[in-house]
Amino acid sequence: xxxxxxxxxxxxxxxxxxxxxxxxxxxxxxxxxxxxxxxxxxxxxxxxxxxxxxxxxxxxxxxxxxxxxxxxxxxxxxxxxxxxxxxxxxxxxxxxxxxxxxxxxxxxxxxxxxxxxxxxxxxxxxxxxxxxxxxxxxxxxx
Amino acid sequence: xxxxxxxxxxxxxxxxxxxxxxxxxxxxxxxxxxxxxxxxxxxxxxxxxxxxxxxxxxxxxxxxxxxxxxxxxxxxxxxxxxxxxxxxxxxxxxxxxxxxxxxxxxxxxxxxxxxxxxxxxxxxxxxxxxxxxxxxxxxxxxxxxxxxxxxxxxxxxxxxxxxxxxxxxxxxxxxxxxxxxxxxxxxxxxxxxxxxxxxxxxxxxxxxxxxxxxxxxxxxxxxxxxxxxxxxxxxxxxxxxxxxxxxxxxxxxxxxxxxxxxxxxxxxxxxxxxxxxxxxxxxxxxxxxxxxxxxxxxxxxxxxxxxxxxxxxxxxxxxxxxxxxxxxxxxxxxxxxxxxxxxxxxxxxxxxxxxxxxxxxxxxxxxxxxxxxxxxxxxxxxxxxxxxxxxxxxxxxxxxxx
Numbered sequence: 001x002x003x004x005x006x007x008x009x010x011x012x013x014x015x016x017x018x019x020x021x022x023x024x025x026x027x028x029x030x031x032x033x034x035x036x037x038x039x040x041x042x043x044x045x046x047x048x049x050x051x052x053x054x055x056x057x058x059x060x061x062x063x064x065x066x067x068x069x070x071x072x073x074x075x076x077x078x079x080x081x082x083x084x085x086x087x088x089x090x091x092x093x094x095x096x097x098x099x100x101x102x103x104x105x106x107x108x109x110x111x112x113x114x115x116x117x118x119x120x121x122x123x124x125x126x127x128x129x130x131x132x133x134x135x136x137x138x139x140x141x142x
Numbered sequence: 143x144x145x146x147x148x149x150x151x152x153x154x155x156x157x158x159x160x161x162x163x164x165x166x167x168x169x170x171x172x173x174x175x176x177x178x179x180x181x182x183x184x185x186x187x188x189x190x191x192x193x194x195x196x197x198x199x200x201x202x203x204x205x206x207x208x209x210x211x212x213x214x215x216x217x218x219x220x221x222x223x224x225x226x227x228x229x230x231x232x233x234x235x236x237x238x239x240x241x242x243x244x245x246x247x248x249x250x251x252x253x254x255x256x257x258x259x260x261x262x263x264x265x266x267x268x269x270x271x272x273x274x275x276x277x278x279x280x281x282x283x284x285x286x287x288x289x290x291x292x293x294x295x296x297x298x299x300x301x302x303x304x305x306x307x308x309x310x311x312x313x314x315x316x317x318x319x320x321x322x323x324x325x326x327x328x329x330x331x332x333x334x335x336x337x338x339x340x341x342x343x344x345x346x347x348x349x350x351x352x353x354x355x356x357x358x359x360x361x362x363x364x365x366x367x368x369x370x371x372x373x374x375x376x377x378x379x380x381x382x383x384x385x386x387x388x389x390x391x392x393x394x395x396x397x398x399x400x401x402x403x404x405x406x407x408x409x410x411x412x413x414x415x416x417x418x419x420x421x422x423x424x425x426x427x428x429x430x431x432x433x434x435x436x437x438x439x440x441x442x443x444x445x446x447x448x449x450x451x452x453x454x455x456x457x458x459x460x461x462x463x464x465x466x467x468x469x470x471x472x473x474x475x476x477x478x479x480x481x482x483x484x485x486x487x488x489x490x491x492x493x494x495x496x497x498x499x500x501x502x503x504x505x506x507x508x509x510x511x512x513x514x515x516x517x518x519x520x521x522x523x524x525x526x527x528x529x530x531x532x533x534x535x536x537x538x539x540x541x542x543x544x
Contacts, residue, residue, distance in 0.1 A: 009289045018285050044285055072311075072411060074303030075357035078296040089357075090291055094304050096408070104304075106290040117311045135290060 005084050006128045006135060017045050020061040025134040028125045030066035032099055033059050043101035064099050066123030067141070071096040075111045095121055095138055108137040147426050150241045151382035151389035152542070154182025154253075154375030157498040159338060159489035161261040163369040170257035171212040174371030178253060182375045183386030189218045189375070191249030194225040195236030195256050197492040197525070212255055221249060229525020230440050230492040231397070231538035232256060233372075238395055240376045250377060256494050257371035297364050298442065299356035306358050306445040308411040312460070317358055319463025320444035321349030324362045324486055326472040327441065331483025333473060333511035338366050339487040363444045365485035372494035374501065390504045393429070393518075394541035396422030401526065401535035414446075414524065416453035419539035427518075427541040431455055434541075435516040436503050437477055438496030440524035441484040447471070450522060451479070478513045493523035493538065504544045518543045 014022060021044070024031035032041040035048035036058050047054045072094040079085060091111035095103045108124045124139040156177025163170065171194070179186060192213040213223050222243070226235040236254035243249050292300045309315045328344045331337035344362060352361040382389035398415030400407070424430070431454065439450045448462035456477055457465040465471070471479035482488045482499035489495060500519035502508050508516075523538035 005289065005291070005294060009286055013289070014286045022286060071408070072304035072308040074300070074307060074359075075354075076291060076295045076300060077354040077357060079294045080296055081294065084291075084294055087291075092291060092295070092300060092304075092356075094411075102408070104287060104292070106292075117307065136287065137290065 004130075006126070007130045009128070009133055009135060010131055011133070022133060024061065024063065025125065025136055026132070028134065029063040030123050030136065031061040032064045032097070032101060034062045036060055041097070041099035041101055043097070043103050064097065068095040068097040068103070068121060070094070070115065070117055070119045070121055071102055072117060073115045075115070091115055093121065093138060103136075105136055105138050108139050112140060147393045147428065148379050148389075148391040148543075150244055150376055150392045151379055152374045152392065152501055153251075153377055153382050153385045153387060153389055154178040154180075154184065155373075155387075155498060155501045156181055156255075157370075157372045157494075159336070159368045159370035159491070161338070161367075161369060163259065164262065165259065165369070167257045167259045168210055168212055168215060170259060170369060170371040171255045171373070172215040174257055174373035175212055175216055175218070175253050175255045178255070178373035178375050181387060182251075184251060184375065186216060186218055189213075189251050189253050190221050191240065191243050191252035192218055192220040192223045193236045193239050193252060193254040194223065195232040195254050195494075196225065196227040197229055197232055197256070197258065212257075213253075218253070228536055229523075229534055230442065231523030231525040231536050233374075233493045233497045234395060234397075234521070234523045234538035234540045237374075237376065237392055237540060241392055241395075244376065244378055250381065252376045253373055254376065255371070255373035256491060258491060259369045260490060261367040261369045296355050299359045299364055302443045302445070303356040303359050305411055305449070306363075306443070309445055309448065310358065312412055313463070315445075315448065315460075315463040317350065317360070318346055319448065319467055320358075320363050321346040321360075322463070322466040322469075323441075323444040323447045323471070324349050326466060326469065326475075327447075327480050327484045327486040327488075329472045330478075330481050330511055331487035333509075334482045334488065335509075337483035337488040338368060339483060359443060362486075365442050366487070366490045368489040368491065370489045370491040370495075372491050372498045374497065388505055388544060390501050391543050392540065393543045394423035394425070394427030394539070396420060396424075396426075396539040398537040399526065399535050412449065413453050413459070414449050415535065415537045416450065416539070419522075419537045420454060423539040423541050427543065429518060429541060429543075433518050434477070434520045435518050436481050436500070436513045437471075437479045437520040438481070438500045438522070439479055439484070439520075440493055440496065440522050441480055441486050442524065444486065446524060447479065447484075451477075454520070473511070481508065481511050481513060492525070493521065496521045497540070500540075500542050504542055516544075 396419035526536035
């Protein structure tokens with residue numbers, strides 16, 4: 001049976017802490033965890049290490065630019081299952097977001113040629129009607 | 143040299159590997175333990191402590207939840223049976239737990255065992271999951287983003303390839319350099335009749351021509367899949383002297399865990415947290431780098447070997463690729479690395495592959511691959527169940543000696 005991997009991403013799998021991030025995506029907002037004191041951003045959620053007595057109440061999910069640069073990349077040429085073979089080759093990237101954190105994601109569509117570290121990229125929201133979720137894929141900025 | 147720390151010793155070793163052994167991981171683990179107990183010249187009734195040291199806990203088939211224990215399967219009269227699991231550092235964590243139990247007098251002889259039916263799992267009925275053996279599930283700390291194509295990638299290369307491209311970018315390391323690591327391990331494997339890839343020599347050209355799995359990783363950059371089991375028996379130095387095999391002392395143990403700075407410290411992507419692990423283990427053992435006769439590195443992929451040879455200081459940071467290309471880790475090189483073939487060419491069983499090989503070398507049982515006068519061996523582990531894109535955050539270091 002042809003399997004659409006997009007439908008395998010379902011809320012049941014998420015850690016409770018990450019739910020605000022996925023709720024933001026539904027509204028096409030790219031949220032990061034932000035320190036209320038110094039404004040530093042984190043992915044995923046973490047207590048800002050710059051303030052000794054921080055609590056989780058000192059962190060808030062806030063919309064961000066959804067832009068960054070490729071920090072590292074790889075191109076998947078082989079997968080474990082025939083069901084997504086038709087999407088090969090696809091690129092997985094670590095994005096160094098403009099706000100600082102590293103975000104791991106996939107470039108939409110097939111891997112573009114000439115991927116290099118430093119190329120600018122941006123969020124490419126992909127709605128999945130079957131699950132009601134939106135996937136945080138990225139694309140090369142033009 | 144006189145070993146500074148010789149309180150506890152490995153006195154028994156059981157190891158085997160193959161493909162399609164058609165047994166559960168639990169049975170393979172029991173078999174490894176049985177072999178280790180016999181190797182020590184002990185009886186099952188002597189074993190009063192057992193440690194189930196696995197790579198991954200609940201997500202591994204047979205690795206957690208409502209399962210049987212290898213100690214019961216084997217009929218060991220143990221007072222405790224503990225599970226430790228932290229990726230590829232489980233054997234060294236198991237040794238920490240075992241030596242502390244011996245120190246407290248909780249047991250006289252402790253067996254630490256691991257097994258996996260990885261080859262059978264990926265080629266049998268467990269291989270049919272559309273997205274592979276994902277770890278998603280409520281309560282499993284999933285971010286969801288691992289489903290964007292990471293967990294579908296063949297092997298763990300989808301998690302580890304980033305670190306290779308990053309090292310290439312920062313230091314000019316090339317795919318051919320990684321190929322030299324694969325060739326070096328294969329040369330050792332060809333001296334080891336029990337290695338999975340024994341008798342199948344390769345060249346850097348073969349590496350370059352092997353299929354691309356996750357660029358920049360070719361097939362020959364990836365470790366093997368194996369059905370394998372390893373177990374060791376540990377006891378105190380006094381008891382060790384009375385046993386059949388020469389004791390292999392646990393001289394030093396250390397850990398590093400750079401999860402503390404993960405995701406925002408960008409230096410994490412080209413180095414492992416070796417520094418604190420090395421400092422602790424070397425200090426306990428009273429040794430320097432030059433004292434090490436062979437190194438058994440965790441080699442899930444070729445770049446991890448490059449990172450470690452640099453991070454331990456056998457060459458300057460960034461020079462691990464050229465170091466490999468000079469044959470410095472191969473038979474006849476400066477520092478013998480992964481002398482049984484490692485996980486790239488020997489067999490895959492987390493840090494147990496290197497642990498078992500270190501014991502073989504220190505006993506002088508290495509045959510054609512024996513490192514002359516080997517007295518001190520380094521074993522490393524690489525693990526941690528970090529969410530993507532976490533480089534395995536934990537580094538474990540064990541110094542063994544005779």
